[in-house]
Amino acid sequence: MDYVIAVASIIGIHALLGLSVYVVAICGQMSFGQQGFFALGAYTAGMCTALWGLGFVPALLLGTLVAALFGFVVGFPALRVRGLYLAIATFGFGEIVRLAFLNVRYTRQIGDRVVGPNGAEGFRHVRWVFDGGVTGLQYLGIILLVLAVVAGFFAWLDRSKLGAKFRAVEEDETAAAMVGINVTQVKVLGFTLGGAVAGLSGSLFIHYSTYIDHDMVALPLAIASVTYPILGGLGSFAGPLLGTVLLVSITEGLRALAELREFIYGALIIVMMIFRPRGLIDEALAQRVAGWFRLRRRTEPA
């Protein structure tokens, strides 16, 4: 049972990471740097509760806010590059964050523990949740609640004017500008939202694991977070959710496969790019499902 709870918790946290890649992707930008925002959120939220005595909710908010701020700042230079170059540049950002945390030391002796970001040792003893007597199952409930709120926001975004602008920019920036869309605003907002959601994911993660180090926010996490929406689909917010559930339950559920994870993810990216570049839930499927709902509403007796 504990094992199921653990896998479900990881799914919830990684689903947020997948959504953060998704929101950047639907305005035409592929980011391999979301793990950087994840790390910023995690370290910030961890310091909030473990060092500064703040509560859990302010920690989540602050972790989200700091990562959103970095997303906003990264959004501007990101305007100047696209495609493969953007992928490499964002990965470069992720690496900068990782190496910064590898070198940052900001610790305090609390009781018999050294608490705080401690270079290569990582950031240990973020025990707010555990010391507060929250059980694994309860914390899973918190994760799923946060995920539900974020997913609700994305469900709204997909149908909103803002979402329509995002997708227009993704398809053709010149044509989008020519229908009156402020392309700069949309793309920077995409990175800001992506940073916020990844930061929230990291904030939840550090309180789940009590621990993070630079090694956990390296290339494998970048690849995983990009694979979720690429497998699950870019046609709807449900895509990255589906992708995360499938991939994490396969790789965590079958222990033997865990060691092959990078291989599986890499192979899946290639296969999807060739056969279904918009993922399992692509635009056509999303529109068909939306059509069924419209039809049912129309044919329902008043």
Added chain:
Amino acid sequence: MSAPILRVDRVSRHFGGLRALSDVSLEIPRGSIYALIGPNGSGKTTMFNVVTGGLAPTTGSVTFHGREIGGARTHEIVRLGIGRTFQNIRLFTRMSVFHNVWVAVRAARDGSGRSQGARVMELLELTDLAARRDDLVESLNFGEQRRLEMARALAGEPTLLLLDEPAAGMGGGEKERLARDIRALQARDLTVFLIEHSMDLVMGLAERIAVLHFGEKIAEGSPTEIQTHPRVIEAYLGRARGERAAAGA
């Protein structure tokens, strides 16, 4: 004569050493159909890009309704009332016919979903695409795609519409229909500024024509004046004697 809706005043645009436009001035009278012609590479699309903000003029000024727009950003210019179609059709191919226009209506104005939906259908009726509303863009034929692009360009309720080679790839019947559509737009108080290679269309439709050649304006006048203008004849016939003259005239 009333004030022109668009005034291009001594605009030059250089790309490195290449002078795509040199010192070009144009005045487009309100309510007119105005054509820009010239051989390939003469700077016509560059002119459109300067007017719609994709490119800033290197020197010179562009005023729309008396307001300077040279170097302004595209979405701002669109909101002032300029719409545009593209030479190589640029529709949102992953969206339905309806959504292509809908996103433009929503970006252009506030309002309830219901009134915006009605506005989209109005534009699709106007371009005779209402029956295709739920179809994907790729299932439309070439002429339908051009009409859809026009519907989308009209979503922002422009007062000036720029059409970049609207008749490219069209047959005789489709061209006649396009000419009718453009006249109908003029009747709705729109000013139309078009780039076109099809000479029969331009000569039958435009009230004034400007001719670009290697980035310079070599002539301007009524269709009759242009057809007999020695520099125009030289630019068109002197250069590509066979194909362009045959394809154009």
